[in-house]
Amino acid sequence: MPMLKEPGRKYRPFPTINLPDRQWPSRVIERAPRWLSTDLRDGNQSIIDPMDAVKKNRFFDLLVEIGVKEIExxxxSAGKTEFDFISSLVHSDRIPDDVLVQVLTQSRADLIARSFESLEGARAAIVHLYNAVSPAWREIVFRMSQSEVKDIAISGAKLLRDEAAKRPDTDWHFQYSPETFSTAELDFSLEVCEAVMDVLQPTPEHPIILNLPATVEAATPNIYADQIEYFCRNLPRRDAAVISLHTHNDRGTGVAAAELGLMAGADRVEGCLFGNGERTGNCCLVTVALNMYTQGVDPELDFSDIDKVIETVEYCNQLPVPARHPYGGELVFTAFSGSHQDAIKKGFEAQSQRNDEEWRVPYLPIDPADLGRNYEAVIRVNSQSGKGGFAWVLEQGQGLKLPKKLQANFSRHVQDMADEVGRELNADDIWNCFQRAYFIGAEDATFELVDYEETRASDGTRLFAGTITVGGKAQKVSGRGKGLVSSVLTTLRQTFGLELDVVDYTEHALSKGTDARAAAYLECALPSGETVWGVGIDEDVASASVRAILSAANGAVRDSKG
Structure with a gap:
C-alpha cells in the first residue's frame, strides 16, 4: 500500500501541553544526572539472541568500569537464565558497594515475589514496578477503566512494601513507572504516581524513583519536556521523588528528549550504550554523556577507551555500532571532503600553537584523543579528497610537511590513483604513490645517488664529485658551483644536458635526536617554462638536498617522455 497523499486522515498530530510559562527552554544542563543502564534488561530483550551468562557478566563488568552506578x-521472572544471573551477581560479591542493581517486574504478585527472591541477600537493590496507563493500552490492551488501572499500581506498591519488610537486611529502593507516560493524560499519571507514593511513603532521605517513559516516542522532544516540567511542578512531595527519564527513539529524537527532560527538572536518565533497545532503540547514554562533556560538564562516565566499550557492546549484543553513530562510530571523526580536511589540518596546527587548552578545531566538536582515538583516522583519502587530506596523512605517517605548491603537484598523482583503484586510499597507498611520484627508492629512476663528496675550492666555489647510477649503470660525475645545490645542477647540465633552475627550496627535520633524518623539497623550472618537483630524504640534510635534485631530474626525464 503506498503512502497516503493525505496522511492527516489516518494520523493525528500529538496535542501540545498548556504550559505558557514553561521554564526549561532557558535552562542548561550543568551537572551529570544519575545514570541507569538498562542494557542487561531492555537492551537484552531487544536483540535477536539474548545474552548468555558469560556475555551478561562481561557487560556488567564494563558498565561498572565506565562508572555506571545504577544497573538494571x-x-x-522472565526465566531461569535471568533469575540465575541476578542471583549469582548477588552471591558472588561482584556488585561494588557504590553500585545499585535494579530488577523489573510487572504488577503481579507472583512476579514481584520472584523478583525479591532473585535479590535475596543483596546489600541494596532497586525493585522497579510498572504498569501501562495510557488510553490506548487501557482501552485496547487491558479494557480497563482509569480506576482499575490505578488499582493495579496500588496493589503492586503494597506488594513491594510487604516483600521488602520480609527482608529488612537489604536497603530496598523502589521505582515505579507509569508505562506509556508520554501518551497518557498528565493528570492521570500524576494521580497514579501519587497513589503509589501514598503506599510506599518515600522521604527526601529515601526517595522513590518515578520513571516517566516515552515508551513509544510519539511527539517532538519539546512536548516531552513540557510533560516533564508539568509533572515536576504538580507532583506533591516532589522532594521525595527522583524523576527518571526513559526515552525511546521512534522519531529519532530520544537523546534530544532526554536532554530537554533534564532541563525540565528530571534527575536521572535511563538508556543503553549506543542506544540499543526495542524498535529504533533507547536513549544512547554515550551520546548524552559526551554531549555534556563537550559543553564542559563532567558526565561522571568514563569513555577514555571508547573502542574497548564498542568492542564489548558489539560482542554482547551481536549488533554493530553504526559507522556514523555519534562519538563512537568508526567514521565520526573522519573527513574525506577536501575542504573539511583543509580546515581540520589548519585547526590542528593552530591548536598546537595556542597556549590555552581550549579545544577549537573545525569539524571536530570533541578531541578524539579524549576517547582514546588517534589522529591518523581523522583524515582519510578518497576521490573526493583534496590536497590537505593526503598532506595530513603523509605528515602523520612519515613526518613530511609538504610545501603547498608541492601538495598541489602531488594532488594529481593521488587523484589518478584514487580514480584507478576506485576505493579509499590508506596511508600505505599514499606513501607508495608519493615514492613513485618523486622517485624515492624507485626502481624506474633514471638517476640515483650512490655516494658523493663536496669540497671547497680556493676561489670559494664548491666541487661536487660523486657516483650516480644512470639507467642502472654507475657513472662518475662532477661539477662546480657556488654551493652544493648549484654544483649538482651544473653536473646535470654539463654531463647530461639537463637544464634545471631552482625556483623554491625548503627542508626540515623528520625527527629529533642524533639519528634525525631530513627531508628536502625542490621546485625547478625547465627551459619550457614548466616546473618539476623533487623530494629527497636522508640522514644528512645535505644528502637529502642532493637526492631532491636527482628526484627533480628524474621527473623532468619522465615528463619529457610524455
Missing amino acids: VGFP
Missing part, C-alpha cells in the same frame, strides 16, 4: 540487571 534483568527481569528475574
